Amino acid sequence: MKTLIIYYSFTGNTRRLVSRLKEENNADLVEVFEEGNRSKAGAFTGGVMKSRKMKPAKLQPVKVDFSLYDRIIVAAPIWGGYPAPAFNSIIDMIPEGSKIEILLTSSSGKVQKGEGEVKARIVSKGIEIVSLQNIKTKKKDNIE
Numbered sequence: 338m339k340t341l342i343i344y345y346s347f348t349g350n351t352r353r354l355v356s357r358l359k360e361e362n363n364a365d366l367v368e369v370f371e372e373g374n375r376s377k378a379g380a381f382t383g384g385v386m387k388s389r390k391m392k393p394a395k396l397q398p399v400k401v402d403f404s405l406y407d408r409i410i411v412a413a414p415i416w417g418g419y420p421a422p423a424f425n426s427i428i429d430m431i432p433e434g435s436k437i438e439i440l441l442t443s444s445s446g447k448v449q450k451g452e453g454e455v456k457a458r459i460v461s462k463g464i465e466i467v468s469l470q471n472i473k474t475k476k477k478d479n480i481e
Contacts, residue, residue: 339405340364343430344412344440345371345423347380350474351442355412358440364410369423370397385417389451391458393429394422403432415443415471419451425458433463442472 340362346352352368359366372395375384387394403409409431413424420441431437437459452469459466 338407340408340410341367341401341403341406342410342412343367343369343399343401343427344410345369345414345421345427346412347375347414347421351412351414351440354440354442354472355410358410362408362410364408365406367399367401369399369427371395371423372397380416380421384422387422388416388419391419391425391451391454392422393426396423396426399430401430403430403435408438409435410438410440412440412442415441420455428459428462428464431462431464436465436467438467439469440472441470442474444474 342355342358342362342364344351344355344367346355346368355366358364411424411427411431413420413427415421424441439459456466456469
């Protein structure tokens with residue numbers, strides 16, 4: 338089984354988590370980057386507003402042939418109770434009929450408000466959610 342982990346990381350916590358998973362699963366790792374540089378203030382003001390509205394972010398170009406993978410894992414941080422805007426951009430790239438596993442990281446360890454809405458948006462795109470895990474980070478730079 339060939340595994341892809343496609344992810345967005347703002348502070349590095351999600352990157353550290355998926356780097357470990359890459360080794361455990363012999364997976365291909367693809368990191369997405371937003372166009373421009375988002376400041377911390379921008380992430381936690383405009384970024385949170387976009388997250389709550391489940392809006393995508395503008396990403397730098399990404400080339401992934403999803404048809405090469407039997408297993409797709411999507412990982413991103415939670416901002417304001419919803420996945421970061423880059424998560425929505427990743428979901429928009431995934432072909433209809435795909436099955437995905439979702440890993441969301443945060444200091445609270447859960448999608449506080451929007452889990453149902455997030456799942457509904459993904460399913461409406463014809464994507465099956467195999468699992469959704471919320472992973473709690475202890476503090477910046479440390480994954481439990």
